[in-house]
Amino acid sequence: MAANGAAVFFDGLTSRRQHVHVALSDALLIIRPDGARLDSWPLDEVRALASRPGALRLTREGGPALARLEIADAALAAAVRAAAPKLSASHAAEAGTARKVVLWSLAAVVSLTLFGLYGIPALAERLTPLLPWSVDQRMGREADRQIRGFIETRPGPFACGEGSEERPGREALDRLARRLSDAAALPVPIEIVAVRSDFVNALALPGGMIYLFDGLIQHAARGDEIAAVLAHEVGHAANRDGTRHALQAGGASLLFGFVLGDFVGGTAAIAVLRVLSEASYSRAAETDADAYSVALMRRLGGDPRALGEMLTRLTDEEADSEPDNGGRSGAQTIERWVQSHPATGERRQAIDAIAGDGPAAPVMDDADFLALKRICGPDS
Known part of the structure; x- marks a missing residue:
């Protein structure tokens, strides 16, 4: 036809x-x-x-x-x-998933009357695995739309990589995103947005989108450190930590929003923004994401110890940082990722223990790493 x-x-x-x-x-x-x-x-x-x-x-x-x-x-x-x-x-399978969600919605109505007994966190743990990944994607898109007006960025577009001088960096990041996405094999694609901001941070939105802030890019010593940090954030996406945390933070209002069909509007969007701006997960979630990063870096043939090296160096730089000319200390930009991803000695030891020894080839070559350093402009 x-x-x-x-x-x-x-x-x-x-x-x-x-x-x-x-x-x-x-x-x-x-x-x-x-x-x-x-x-x-x-x-x-x-x-x-x-x-x-x-x-x-x-x-x-x-x-x-x-x-x-x-x-x-x-x-x-x-x-x-x-x-x-x-x-x-595949369309019928998606419809079957939708029917499953409808049935869970009915169960959620009953669950809402019992959340005082079991608590919202327990309900969120039970609800998250039953949601189709399209819900994570909807939440992520809404969060992306709203958070672009929430984050302070340098002059220029929110996302880097569009200008002629920035395009080689965008192409290098796209290549890395494809490798991570292929190796992770999630039900949703991994999309990485380079953010024109001095924050030393990386942030996984629900549904596979990851913010990589230019401040973190500039603090990286080699490409595998960037790859390992992004692999950690892919771990949060794979484990659906952002979705689960949003359900927990949103409380009853978010669950009612899900049941009544306003899952990503109103209070849901506010809850997602709150979680993403705080970007704090439980120690168990961070440990799981660390292990995911190590496994994914191994799958890519890269250095699985790179995440621990990056965490340790950021902690040392935070301790040694001095105020800049604007009166803002370097620690104020570094602290965001360090606070939300605590770099304890035990954590570094745990990463090294599961990483083990063995040969590693760079996930990102030197040319791509240098291009990535200029993704937000030659003066970034």
């Missing part, structure tokens, strides 16, 4: 959003406005991603891990569902 219409395309190689024309025949043809063909997806390789209301989100099996196509045209979306042989099955 032939059909065509407009769509939004992410090629998975860059973070650029492209408005395209899609033609459906014996394959899914992705065409630029000037008529040039960008890609062609065989119909038997088309897979569904968690969709947002009003849009069908697709990816290609065997293609770039972060590639996706978003179709808002209802007629085209229906035609693609009918033509792609494996898409209807």
Whole structure:
């Protein structure tokens, strides 16, 4: 069945959003406005991603891990569902997940009357694994939308990497994001946003988006330290710590919002912002994320000890830092990540113990690391 219409395309190689024309025949043809063909997806390789209301989100099996196509045209979306042989099955699976959430919603109504007995944290622990990952993504998108006006950044766009001098750094970070995403193999893609801020921080939003602040990039001594910190944040995303913490912080109002269909609006968004701005997790969550970082770095062939080295050096720099010309101490920028990721001696020892010894090749080569250092401009 032939059909065509407009769509939004992410090629998975860059973070650029492209408005395209899609033609459906014996394959899914992705065409630029000037008529040039960008890609062609065989119909038997088309897979569904968690969709947002009003849009069908697709990816290609065997293609770039972060590639996706978003179709808002209802007629085209229906035609693609009918033509792609494996898409209807994945769509049915998503519908089955939705039914599971509806059933859990009914259970949540009963649970809300008992939270005084069991407590909100216990309910959050039980609820989080039952939620589809599309809920994490919705929470993450809402948090991203609101937090961009909450974080103090340097002059220029919130996200680095768009200017001609910054683009090589963006490409280097995209390559690292693809390697992390492929190795982690989560149900959602990993998307890393370089933030134009002096905060020495990295922050995992629910649903796979990670903020990497320029302050942390500038404090890194080598590429594996950046990779290990990001692998730690991927661990928080994989363990759904942000979603769980938001449910716990939001309390009954957030759970009622989930039951009544306002899960990411109103109090839910406020709760997510509060958690992300504090960025504090339990010791158990941090230990699990450390172990995840070590395992992921091993899978990538990198140095699994790099996370411990970064934590130790940031702690030492915080202790030795002096106020800058503006009267703000270096510790005020470093403290954010150190406070939310406490660098105790025991923690470094634990990382080294599970990391062990063995050969390691850099996850990010020197050229990419130097390019990443300039992702927010040559003077950052």
